[in-house]
Amino acid sequence: MIQTKLTAESDAWFLNDSPVSQHSYRRAMQTALEVIQAQFANLDKPYSGVPVNRLASLFRGIEICPEEGSDLETVLRHAGDLVLRHSVAVHHPACAAHLHCPPLTPSLAAEAMISAMNQSMDSWDQSPAATLLEETVIRWLCRLFHFGEGDGVFTSGGTQSNFMGLLLARNHYAHTRFGWNVQKEGLPPNGNQMRILCSEAAHFTVEQSAALLGLGKQAVVPVKTDGDYTIDLRDLDRQLRHMRSTGLHPFAIVATAGTTDFGSIDPLSELGDRARQEGIWLHVDAAYGGALAMSQNHSHRLDGIETADSITVDFHKLFYQPISCGAFLVRDSSSFDRIKLHADYLNPEEDEDLGIPNLVAKSIQTTRRFDALKLFISLRTLGKVHFSRMIDHTLEIARETAGMIDSDEKLESINPTPSLNAVVFRYIPDRTPDEDRLTRQNRINREIRQIMLSSGQAVIAQTKVEGAVCLKLTLLNPRTSLSDVHRILDEIKQIGAQLETQRGECESHVKHAGSTSHYAKLL
Known part of the structure; x- marks a missing residue:
């Protein structure tokens, strides 16, 4: 009796093929749509103007999980009153503070599909079609940035992508210069001498990544910028000479294609030349400016990005995707070997021998959303x-x-x-x-x-x-x-x-x- 009742209730609460489930889903989505339109899409100002202390008072005393639940329609409409109407209206023309875009309607439709399917992008048996679509979109991105036979993976955004670029750069340098396997042995004995060069206008995640990688913020050497807020090549050369003369090990240059404040684009071709001459990794943080690759008038401003070893690109900025959505690309697909791990229950080596793709081997995330679908639907539309x-x-x-x-x-x-x-x-x-x-x-x-x-x-x-x-x-x-x-x-x-x-x-x-x-x- 209890099991029968629970099964009947589950039909109402989970999407499946039963008439009860599908009616419940349609009603929920319709109510959510009505709330979004009434309490968010129709806002006539970019923010309600309610000050923080008054807004905080609205949340005090809310019973998060009552003993008995409420009608879903009531809960959704209350969320509209409490949250949606006091949120920043990213679609409003006067919302112009941050790299925070209005999302495209096709991508919003895709989000509904993504949430309903709930595919987990870590293994083939949790996301078969999704895995193949992500790989297809990644191949297109590699062609867009002239990476030829490169590879990549979707990420949560620039922070994760920049971290992965410096993670691979660290592991690559330790292996090629010191004969050291960081995955197995930890940081090399001279790890405290490893250095990252970037402009003083680079994103804060360069320092954050250095700290998380065990190198410390002191590993990041800021290079002066010129009048256009781009990296000063003369100061870069001076820093490189100083490092060589003092026994330090520069292992990565981080170029920025679109600084946060000024959108400045570092001289990518010249930085590619420096990286090749020095035998070090070039990572391009194109989280902001990477979208120029889609521009008929401005794509040439990314000339030289193809010389990078890795690229960060975000889609929740000038690609107009809902948060979060980004990608990390590498010119050489074997670069991911430096972080590859096998778990018997998830991506056994036998799967690789059979040609079964398990994307977890290319990511620092395990469970991961099927974000490639919303970019795919937007691009196609x-x-x-x-x-x-x-x-x-x-x-x-x-x-x-x-x-x-x-x-x-x-x-x-x-x-x-x-x-x-x-x-x-x-x-x-x-x-x-x-x-x-x-x-x-x-x-x-x-x-x-x-x-x-x-x-x-x-x-x-x-x-x-x-x-x-x-x-x-x-x-x-x-x-x-x-x-x-x-x-x-x-x-x-x-x-x-x-x-x-x-x-x-x-x-x-x-x-x-x-x-x-x-x-x-x-x-």
Whole structure:
């Protein structure tokens, strides 16, 4: 009796071929769709503007797991009220802070398929068709980046891909230079002399990876950047000469194709030459800029990427995929031998002899999502021409935005010719005798960003350049127009002007923003 009841209930809670299951699934998905549309897709601001303390209060006292459950429709609608309506609306044209893209509708449909199938990408018998599709998409990616017969694996994003690039570089160097097997023997005795070179504008995950690999952050040697925020080759050569003369072991150069703040692309061909001359690994972090390979107008800016030993590319940035979705590519498929392991229950050696692919041998993850499907469906639906148009459009919007800023006496452009679609700038207040100019400028720019978020009018980023607090627009969204940007810049100048006056005189702007008490508290 109990077993019969549990089986009947399971039909309602698990997707299967029973009429009860399929009715329950359709109802759940339909309700979820209604909640998404009502509480998220229809948001008229990029953020609700609810401050952190008030939002946190909404979560206090929630019973996470009650003794008896509730109706699914009720639970979903409550989640909409609590979470969706107070989330950042990544699709909104005024959401322009980070490398945080609006996801394509085809990829959202794919996500529903991915979650329903729940394939695990670690072994063939958990993901047969999924394994073959991922391998097919990886081969296409290798051709896109001119890696010929290279190989790769899908990852959670740039952090994991950069880690894998330096993991393989470390193991390769230890084997070829020291005759040392890191997998079996741990770090070599002279591991504390191994060094990684990257520009001072490289992503923080280079240092993070060095620490996790047992080399320490001290293993990362930052190389100066030039006026375009790309790696200075003369300083790189100087660092290499110094290392050789002092007995250090440079084993990897990390090039960046799209720095986080400026989208700067290091000279890839020249770095490829240096890596070959030195006999060391070249890893290209193209998490941001890798999408230029899809552009008809800008793909040439990745010339030289084919000389890399490994590449990071993210799809949850300029490929417009839902988080998380990335890939790690290698030019030589045998590179994965440095991390390959066999588990009898998962990827026995006999499977390899039979030609059965088990992707776990190429990954530092075991259980892994079938993320290749959403990229595949998006690429097949839009095609390369449309992807190119979207990317090129956002780059053009960024260039025109930088021009608007450069011609405005109250704004200062930090990168007047954006390399990708990130525009860094700052509001310039008038100097007052009672406060240091930089201190005043930094304070006002910080407060501008906070007020913009608190009003819900725009989500913009803050960064620092040579000690100066700056604002940043990351214009990934193809729906963002110049008129949207113009409104954001006007709002920045209005807030800045109010901040330059006495705090008590800010009431008119506060009322205009529609959140008097919260604005007054911030100001």
